[in-house]
Amino acid sequence: MFRLTSLSRNWMALLAWLAAALCVLPIAAVTLAALSGGMDTVGSLAQTVLPRYTVTTLGLVVIVAIGTGTIGTGAAWLVTMTRFPGRRLLEIALALPLAFPAYVLAYAYTDFLDHPGWVQTTLRDLMGWGPREYWFPEIRSLPGAAAMLTLVLYPYVYLLVRAAFLQQSATAFLAARALGQSAWRTFFRVSLPMARPAIAGGVLLAVMETIADYGTVAHFGVQTFSTGIIRSWISFTDRTGAAQLALVLLVFALVLAWLERKQRGEARHHGAGRRHEAMAPMSLSRLATFGAILFCGIPVLLGFLLPVGLLLWMGWDHFYRLVPDWILSRFIETDGLLLVGGYLDFLRNSALLAAAGAGLTVIAAVALSSNARLFPTRHAQTALLIAGVGYAVPGAVIALGLLVPFAAFDNALDAFMEANFGIDTGLLITGSIWLMVLAYVVRFMAAALGAYGSGLAQVNPNIDAVARTLGQTPQRTILGLHLPMLKPSVFTALLIVFVDVMKELPATLVMRPFNWDTLAVQAHRLASDERLHEAAVPSLVIAAVGLLPVIVLCRGLGQHQQMPTSDMPDPVKGSVGAAG
Template sequence: MAETTSVPRLGRAPSRRRTKAAGTRGLATIAILIAALCLLPIVAVSLAAVTGGTDSVAHLWSTVLPRYTLTTIALVAIVATGTFTIGVGTAWLVTMTRFPGVRVLEIVLVLPLAFPAYVLAYAYTFVLDHPGIVQATLRQVTGWGPRDYWFPEVRSLGGAAAMFILVLYPYVYLLARAAFLQQSSGALLAARTLGDSAWAAFWRVSLPMARPAIAGGVLLTVMETIADFGTVAYFGVQTFATGIYTSWFSFADRAGAAQLALCLLAFALILAMAERAQRGEARFHHAGKRSMRLPPTPLKGWRAAAATTFCTVPVLLGFALPVVILVSMGVGSGQDLFGRRYQAFLQNSLTLATIAAVLTLCAAIVIGFYQRQLPGRLSAGAAYVARLGYAVPGGVIAVGLVVPFAAFDNGLDAWMRATFDVSTGLLVTGSIWLLIAAYMVRFLAAALGAYEGGQSTVHANMDAAARSLGQTPLGTLRRVHLPILTPSLLTALLIVFVDVMKELPATLIMRPFNYDTLAVQAYRLASDERLEGAAVPSLVIVAVGLLPVILICRQVGRRQS
């Protein structure tokens, strides 16, 4: 009997090993294909730029490239300075001090994150432009004519920078606040004992210790700035993003668009590598436990009033006032949000956002689980390439995907015509699936970060226990990891969903014919100077953007409590 019972066992073990090996190979294959798709836009843009010829490069250099470069650098410098000042200042005040309204302000400071910068631009242009209520009231009260006074021009480089600062400072605020909360009292007390004032201790101790987190937040704001198209295009600010779109559509210069995209990509990657290099060199260790954090300092008198004002103004200008303006604009716009046309815009936006969010989350799960199951250079490289999307602007991804797939479609169509006298047309280019692929490449880093954050809470012993019970890698993922990671997965899904709803440059370039979204409709109406009409789709985008912001606010409040 011993011999007869041992035969099935010996026969089943190789089968289980073959099943596990096949599942692991399949997981690795899918992960590498996803990484290849993320790398394709970078490679395609580089090849298209190199093969575009020197004539186009010379023309760009002699005409627009210096202006695009200087304007982009100036915009980045202003936005980085503004978001650093507001984000770090508000984070320090709500973390290290106590003043009237701090409990509310530490939560609502995140709310401007719900606004796309181009929506904020529409709202403030409606109020501050020459026909707007502010200047009209000024002329009515003073009796001045249009040339009798000076008023700041909202449609300018400074105006665009102000829009970016107001909606992007929460990135720096969240990361800086988390870094300040983790700092212990030991170093700060030592600095105060040695004679430093509170501000001196902040500059010499707290700020350097939080530098890696703050630099990461500022990098995010810079990446969003150089990737934006709607705001700079509406304000007439000539950056690389507007140059790519103009070359692609207005001049039909594919080589010029690819070369501008390569310049923008190089700029973004240099910034990302610089931030990673300085973060890698920073080594700060907290002296003491987190429970020994320095008690907040109560502020009184003018200091309390100044702190309350400093923390309130960004919320008023970045959220409360724009909401009031958009609502007042939308009421008398004549746009029927429940009409058939707007229902189509809403349906298109929801369809793209839902499909892209689900596929992006699945790609993040594959990449993250592959790296956990088979740690090594190949899996680490796949995860690194998958994260490159956050550093690649949407316009660059659009050009990088359209160029190779358009060549594929044209080549296939030519071969089918020559062989079977049948035209296949454009099978991939201009389809919804190529646009969704662009979304996945652009936002995979956000989903992967949320998934890996949750995956770090799953102990390795759970994987070992699942294997000892005969579970395959996919069985372990389905029965162990996914139930535990449900909150992180929902967060990642929601973040990608809202990012797709707000995305504009890739959608403008790659959307199928007559397939417009709410973002495209808002941009089109604003471009035609129909700002009241643009308020209606903009309000819907903001309402959807509030979902993850509310989730973040709840987490901030829970962490503080």
């Protein structure tokens, strides 16, 4: 490729390695902080909270893995391989729950299913039961948290497995049917084994999101590693304990990331080639048709339609209670207007962080991807690989890994300036919004790399060769050729990271400056105070913003329905980002 030793190449490589170093900094910092804590803290954790965190986290992971694998795989097979009324609509609608963070569903269903909620209140009124005269499933429990996570994470499995089914050879399926195999036996003996790498990859992505979740498990009182890290850091100010818990979670997350990458690599070799013959979807019996509609419709109902209705009702109920104050008061300083002003501040803070995080993340992703493409050396590929590891690191771990070194730097600088110049510098970096933005860059770099890289991979390498023969510098090649051609990919990357930052809770909760809250933090705070109807307003805004990348994804699903499936982009990495 470009054989240049000029400053341009050095500048691009320097920017790429800087981005990679920033992405690996939290991992190194957490590891050093945990190992320097001594064995006394480790022993104390092992005797107190570590077994409980391990059991609950593993239990949550197992339930979510089974749930997302079953729903995602079954729905993908039904909409791809069978014909029933509403299939085209459900094919798109099954991706809609991606718009919701799991903690938003938790707030909606808590108000709906909890003891004072509409369901149990109606049952007591109809049946005449007292508060302790009946049994009802407890929503604030580990199974409840697993249900919320399953409803929003199964689309990871659905999208990957749907693409795998579309890429399977029609010949293999038809041959099995010609040999007398039933549709179900063919599914279990042919289709399912061929899609196994995609199933495993989607489930691992869902599991990584599960161990990174904080809002859902905190609201339901489920004690996992994420809640333990934030509780140790904020409530008990035990930094050593928080770092050691974070290291355990980090090791688990990196193992899952390695497994996901391995499965993704194997998936490239398990395809059955191009479909030389289009396979018509199978017709179902009347009973099977009803079952297919029910199986595909219930996740859409519970994961999207019902939560939207509940949040709208809760938000309207909260708004309706404020209307009399607005009408009766003639002063600007009414409670209602102050509330609106407060939400505008939360929205402004969220949008500012999301815009800054998205812009810097995409710039770094462009530099990393372009450096690896124009200068395909081992160093460039290593930098690209290192930068993508952040998607496997939970937000709480990233927050801890950035606060520890930068707090140490701020304290050392303050001590130096005070001793030598009598100047109290305070905390220059720790507690600033720019450190929060850095955490978002690390957390969502892989999402930007996936969105931009999938588009860059479709640009013919001969274009770079032509640019080189015409004397174009790497910067001009990127700015004058790649970026104009890849505007949709750049926009998609910006949109994905923007929405992910809007939804991010644990890193924001730990790192935000004093009295500087976002919509996610405000929703979590209101829900923690059991003010669920008030929490519906910021939750609705977060969900509405989350719909944007899902709309882009659904448009892509519709456009690629008739495309040769071997040419289809990765529906998760290229359209909705990496996990988290």
